[in-house]
Amino acid sequence: MPVTNFTITNQHDLLLAAAAIGLNGAADYTFTLANDVILAGTIGLNSVSAGQTVTLEGNGHTLLGGFTLNVQAFGAGTLVLNAASTSSGGVNFYGAGTLELARADAAGYGIITLNNSYQLGPPTVLKIDSGAIPVVPIALTGSPFYYAQPNLNEVIDLVGVVAVASFTTVDAGYGLVIPTATGSVVIETLAAPGATFLLTPDGAGGTMVQQTILPVAGFITVAGAAGSTVNVAFASPTLAPQVQAAIAPLNAAVTNGSASSFVLYPGASIPAFPAGNTLEIIAASPGDYTLPTGPGAPTTAFISNLSAPVSMTVTGGDADGQIVLAGGGGLTFTGGLGAGSVFAGGADNAVTLPAGAGRQAIALGDGNNTIRAFNGADTITTGRGSNFVWLGVLGSTVVSVSADTIVGGTASDYVSTSGAATTFLSDAGSTYCGSGAGTVLGGAGSDTISTFFPSTSLIFLGSGNANVYLGGNDTLVTGSGSSTVSSSASSLVFTESGQVTMIMPTGGTTTVVGNPAQTLSVSGDGIGDLVVFGYGAVNYDGYYASGAATVISAGPAVTVRAGFGGGAFIGGSAGGNVMQGTAPGWYNYAFGTALLIGGGNGDTLSGGAGPTVLEPAAGTSTLIGGAFIDELAFRHGVVANSVVQSFDPTYDFIALFGFPAGEAAAALSTAVIAGGNESLTLSDGTHILFQGFTGLTAADFH
Numbered sequence: 001m002p003v004t005n006f007t008i009t010n011q012h013d014l015l016l017a018a019a020a021i022g023l024n025g026a027a028d029y030t031f032t033l034a035n036d037v038i039l040a041g042t043i044g045l046n047s048v049s050a051g052q053t054v055t056l057e058g059n060g061h062t063l064l065g066g067f068t069l070n071v072q073a074f075g076a077g078t079l080v081l082n083a084a085s086t087s088s089g090g091v092n093f094y095g096a097g098t099l100e101l102a103r104a105d106a107a108g109y110g111i112i113t114l115n116n117s118y119q120l121g122p123p124t125v126l127k128i129d130s131g132a133i134p135v136v137p138i139a140l141t142g143s144p145f146y147y148a149q150p151n152l153n154e155v156i157d158l159v160g161v162v163a164v165a166s167f168t169t170v171d172a173g174y175g176l177v178i179p180t181a182t183g184s185v186v187i188e189t190l191a192a193p194g195a196t197f198l199l200t201p202d203g204a205g206g207t208m209v210q211q212t213i214l215p216v217a218g219f220i221t222v223a224g225a226a227g228s229t230v231n232v233a234f235a236s237p238t239l240a241p242q243v244q245a246a247i248a249p250l251n252a253a254v255t256n257g258s259a260s261s262f263v264l265y266p267g268a269s270i271p272a273f274p275a276g277n278t279l280e281i282i283a284a285s286p287g288d289y290t291l292p293t294g295p296g297a298p299t300t301a302f303i304s305n306l307s308a309p310v311s312m313t314v315t316g317g318d319a320d321g322q323i324v325l326a327g328g329g330g331l332t333f334t335g336g337l338g339a340g341s342v343f344a345g346g347a348d349n350a351v352t353l354p355a356g357a358g359r360q361a362i363a364l365g366d367g368n369n370t371i372r373a374f375n376g377a378d379t380i381t382t383g384r385g386s387n388f389v390w391l392g393v394l395g396s397t398v399v400s401v402s403a404d405t406i407v408g409g410t411a412s413d414y415v416s417t418s419g420a421a422t423t424f425l426s427d428a429g430s431t432y433c434g435s436g437a438g439t440v441l442g443g444a445g446s447d448t449i450s451t452f453f454p455s456t457s458l459i460f461l462g463s464g465n466a467n468v469y470l471g472g473n474d475t476l477v478t479g480s481g482s483s484t485v486s487s488s489a490s491s492l493v494f495t496e497s498g499q500v501t502m503i504m505p506t507g508g509t510t511t512v513v514g515n516p517a518q519t520l521s522v523s524g525d526g527i528g529d530l531v532v533f534g535y536g537a538v539n540y541d542g543y544y545a546s547g548a549a550t551v552i553s554a555g556p557a558v559t560v561r562a563g564f565g566g567g568a569f570i571g572g573s574a575g576g577n578v579m580q581g582t583a584p585g586w587y588n589y590a591f592g593t594a595l596l597i598g599g600g601n602g603d604t605l606s607g608g609a610g611p612t613v614l615e616p617a618a619g620t621s622t623l624i625g626g627a628f629i630d631e632l633a634f635r636h637g638v639v640a641n642s643v644v645q646s647f648d649p650t651y652d653f654i655a656l657f658g659f660p661a662g663e664a665a666a667a668l669s670t671a672v673i674a675g676g677n678e679s680l681t682l683s684d685g686t687h688i689l690f691q692g693f694t695g696l697t698a699a700d701f702h
Helices: 240-246 248-256 663-669
Strands: 006-008 014-017 029-033 037-040 042-045 053-064 068-072 078-085 091-094 097-101 112-115 124-128 138-140 154-158 167-169 175-180 183-188 196-201 207-211 218-223 229-234 259-264 278-283 287-290 299-304 312-315 322-326 331-334 340-344 350-353 360-364 370-373 379-381 388-390 397-400 405-407 414-417 422-424 431-434 439-441 447-452 458-460 466-471 475-477 483-487 492-494 500-503 509-513 520-523 529-534 538-541 549-553 558-561 567-570 578-580 594-597 603-606 612-615 619-624 630-635 640-645 653-657 672-674 677-681 687-690
Touching: 091 124, 112 124, 167 175, 175 207, 196 229, 218 240, 218 248, 229 299, 240 248, 240 340, 240 360, 248 259, 248 278, 278 287, 299 312, 312 322, 322 331, 331 340, 350 360, 360 370, 520 529, 529 538, 538 549, 549 558, 603 612, 630 640, 653 663, 663 677
Parallel strands: 006 029, 014 037, 029 053, 037 053, 042 068, 053 078, 068 091, 078 097, 091 112, 097 124, 112 138, 124 154, 259 278, 278 299, 287 312, 299 322, 312 331, 322 340, 331 350, 340 360, 350 370, 360 379, 370 388, 379 397, 388 405, 397 414, 405 422, 414 431, 422 439, 431 447, 439 458, 447 466, 458 475, 466 483, 475 492, 483 500, 492 509, 500 520, 509 529, 520 538, 529 549, 538 558, 549 567, 558 578, 567 594, 578 603, 594 612, 603 619, 612 630, 619 640, 630 653, 640 687
Antiparallel strands: 154 207, 167 196, 175 183, 196 207, 218 229, 672 677, 677 687
């Protein structure tokens, strides 16, 4: 039979030895002492049903003795202690529910121990009324065997205390100091010095005090009902400002009254609100929640304010503009028809946006997160964990800061990374920007890829065309499609079968290894240096370049027009190389020397507007003097048959390497002049014809 209010009338100093008092509350009632009662041993109070309140009322009388009060509150109701107690055994509060101290001496003089064995269940709440802060320590001891940490599902609710900080720590004297606008409230605790506690509004003008293991560097401030605020711990201080800015319109709506705020406690359900309304739900306990659906569903903001590492499951609603903010534990979110934003501050989170789901702006903290955005057109920002992102049928934007795996969808995506992300670009063509140590795999579409210092990315292009800018110390392997590559740091490029156009670097030194199956083209006006090992044909045009270039062919012919930065250019052994020093038309100042070394039969080597060294290979070649100093270099044993054109003894000279002493004099003594030309034959069989010039002297040899 349900119990209603009743009074125990007893003689003064009545002794109940090892008594057991059972309060099985199926309804609200008060248990009143008519006289002082002496208790001994262990006193057990049974559970109180959810939503019910049972009060132990002293009515001016006292519980006497050294008893221990054990409260088994698995019913999740409220037990109010409003009788003075001289107990030295303390109070042990087990399970879920609320134990309320209505007066400071209601718990006696022993330790108050909160012990919730279920990390995922409803919380154990010690509610302390105004002026009822006990003079004894409070111990938070629940520690489930599957967590090597304090139970974070034990909460102290300070009635009427408004904290002016978001968190506090236990001081060296084991005091838990809660700052307020008029001073501080101090609770003695057995938590270790330095332990961190979150301070959040309880929705009724008080403060919830809850131990946390979450980083407290970042907090999101959420406007609550009646001018209150909720401070949500956000594990990523780098994302916190972005999230705070994103919920600014919601905070403004709650403040001006255009949005209604509702605190969701254990056992409560989401209330019905008029169509078109904006509803803010503050969830104070873990559980599974579905945001409103159906015609006229209200725009809903769901705020999870949990410090324990527990899972929160949320299914999105139908209205656009929804916001889901999970601060403490892992969030499992499944998108609905409504577009909105999803923010998760810590732990491991899972976000799934099925086909047809509304577009979402997603920002996740530093856990290991999984995002399956199958619909697409979403904006995703990951934290500093290890994240997996799978994109969908509409183009999305991803900002990655960690060791993520990002799989492009079937549309054009935009991906930005600053960590060690592995990115698979969409076959529809994507835009990628990275500054970390990522790996990028291009697709069949036309991709645009850019890296920035200090990037050390490894990039593989696909079968699509690509525009690539390398701003870090990256390694690029081109694909079977055509690609244009520019750089500004110390990058390494391996070309594959597709056509490659290399832009002269704007800084650093870029090294390119060509592929036998393709022709490498180089052009541009950069100030950086370039080194090319050409296993295929190379066309180098550095007309405007001020950086130095080195082009070495492994066999095929090269075409070179050196820039005024100069460089070394070695033709291929297949012959037919055409190489020119700095281009005519430039004024002869600030030029680097261009070293042109022929590779085979049929080469043409030309001087330019700056100093040039022309060194022919074996076989026939044409050496053409330029507008400035040219050195015609012949090496002993390389039997050249060269025709020299535009020789000007004012600037040009002949250099012999490895030949015997007196080689120049001997060659001049056997020189042949005919038809306005002069020819020399050297001791190794090299033949040099100076076309249109006669009158060589020893001064022309250096």
